[in-house]
Amino acid sequence: MKITNGYVNITSPGRNFITLKIETDEGIYGLGDGTLNGRELAVASYLTDHVIPCLIGRDPFQTEDIWQYLYRGPYWRRGPVTMSAIGAVDMALWDIKGKALNTPVYNLLGGKSRDGVLVYCHAFGKDIDAALEDVAHHKNLGYRAIRVQSGIAGLKSTYGVAKGPGRYEPAERGLPSEYEWETEPYLRSVPKLFARVREAFGEDLYLLHDCHHRLTPIEAARLGKELEPFHLFWIEDPTPAELQEGFRTIREHTTTPLAVGEVFNSLWDAHDLIRNQWIDYIRATLTHAGGFTPMKKLADFAELYHVKTGCHGATDLSPVCMAAALHFDTAIHNFGIQEHMPHTDETDAVFPHQYYFKDGYMYPGDAPGLGVDLDEALAAKYPYQRAYLPVNRKIDGTLTDW
Numbered sequence: 301m302k303i304t305n306g307y308v309n310i311t312s313p314g315r316n317f318i319t320l321k322i323e324t325d326e327g328i329y330g331l332g333d334g335t336l337n338g339r340e341l342a343v344a345s346y347l348t349d350h351v352i353p354c355l356i357g358r359d360p361f362q363t364e365d366i367w368q369y370l371y372r373g374p375y376w377r378r379g380p381v382t383m384s385a386i387g388a389v390d391m392a393l394w395d396i397k398g399k400a401l402n403t404p405v406y407n408l409l410g411g412k413s414r415d416g417v418l419v420y421c422h423a424f425g426k427d428i429d430a431a432l433e434d435v436a437h438h439k440n441l442g443y444r445a446i447r448v449q450s451g452i453a454g455l456k457s458t459y460g461v462a463k464g465p466g467r468y469e470p471a472e473r474g475l476p477s478e479y480e481w482e483t484e485p486y487l488r489s490v491p492k493l494f495a496r497v498r499e500a501f502g503e504d505l506y507l508l509h510d511c512h513h514r515l516t517p518i519e520a521a522r523l524g525k526e527l528e529p530f531h532l533f534w535i536e537d538p539t540p541a542e543l544q545e546g547f548r549t550i551r552e553h554t555t556t557p558l559a560v561g562e563v564f565n566s567l568w569d570a571h572d573l574i575r576n577q578w579i580d581y582i583r584a585t586l587t588h589a590g591g592f593t594p595m596k597k598l599a600d601f602a603e604l605y606h607v608k609t610g611c612h613g614a615t616d617l618s619p620v621c622m623a624a625a626l627h628f629d630t631a632i633h634n635f636g637i638q639e640h641m642p643h644t645d646e647t648d649a650v651f652p653h654q655y656y657f658k659d660g661y662m663y664p665g666d667a668p669g670l671g672v673d674l675d676e677a678l679a680a681k682y683p684y685q686r687a688y689l690p691v692n693r694k695i696d697g698t699l700t701d702w
């Protein structure tokens with residue numbers, strides 16, 4: 301089999317998505333997600349201008365060789381744009397392989413290691429009472445694991461809480477808006493939030509919380525310690541992880557499990573975190589970390605150190621990535637949990653898919669390949685619209701991590 305053509309689809313059914321389609325001489329095609337929130341067109345150009353021309357004529361079954369060609373070949377390595385582009389190619393090739401062999405991708409990765417994939421959803425509210433209502437709502441939908449975020453008294457906006465009615469969506473159309481941040485009120489509020497959640501819902505729910513890279517290691521250590529009585533499944537991105545050693549400080553002070561890695565794009569971003577056992581869950585995604593080929597290696601490396609996976613699954617990853625993640629989660633041994641932020645009906649219609657949610661778990665379906673498609677005629681009705689993630693400033697005006 302030979303690759304004969306490839307092109308990038310850009311669509312915006314509510315938010316922007318970059319999808320790579322690779323075609324072959326046997327009529328089989330594969331899809332890959334290359335969406336990088338707020339920097340979508342850079343990945344589209346990387347694919348169209350630099351990657352696709354090098355793929356024509358290659359054997360799509362050679363996923364390892366093509367991955368190495370795209371990673372080592374250009375000399376310039378890593379970075380979210382490069383790795384999202386490589387991730388899209390790798391995903392599309394595994395989709396082709398599955399379709400050609402008439403089997404779901406999870407069978408190519410080791411077969412089913414479990415029946416269902418435990419997922420967590422997002423609950424939030426402008427204050428603690430509203431957050432509790434949203435937890436109750438999601439529990440009634442059947443979720444067994446819920447991430448909880450709430451507004452902070454005195455701050456106009458915070459991460460994970462929608463500004464208006466409706467669900468939370470991180471990117472906003474137009475140029476970046478500015479959010480406001482102060483650490484101390486946040487640190488005082490989160491333990492109160494989880495005390496109330498446990499009081500209202502008991503011990504059975506798995507509870508998670510995202511700090512979104514906003515704390516220093518010692519602040520995160522304080523938060524982890526104060527959350528211990530509420531037995532969280534994890535706190536996520538407690539501190540930025542460029543300095544992997546920062547996690548040592550957090551680890552030395554708390555037994556609250558730690559998750560990090562949604563912005564990672566290589567095993568090397570997590571190398572010290574994993575081999576020193578400073579984290580419990582690695583959140584790298586199939587799109588941003590370069591596809592199945594390196595993610596399988598990352599998971600296998602993590603397994604040696606008792607680290608499990610918890611793949612990023614925000615709505616800024618398309619249903620193609622969601623499908624890929626569910627195949628991956630089904631197959632690997634050290635799966636921990638999968639994030640699930642449901643897409644809008646418009647997005648689901650553009651990307652018809654086999655995967656589904658039932659009673660707290662998700663299932664990839666048994667269609668050959670990834671089990672997800674792209675309705676290009678419908679996608680064309682939603683042209684690209686510029687959108688950015690917000691930026692964040694401390695109340696004195698200093699730019700800080702969003």
Ligand code: GCO
Nearest residue numbers: 337470510562613614616689
């Ligand atoms: C999460 C994330 C996201 C990010 C988003 C940025 O845990 O789901 O933190 O919501 O903010 O992916 O593009």
Ligand code: MG
Nearest residue numbers: 510536537562
């Ligand atoms: Mg996060």
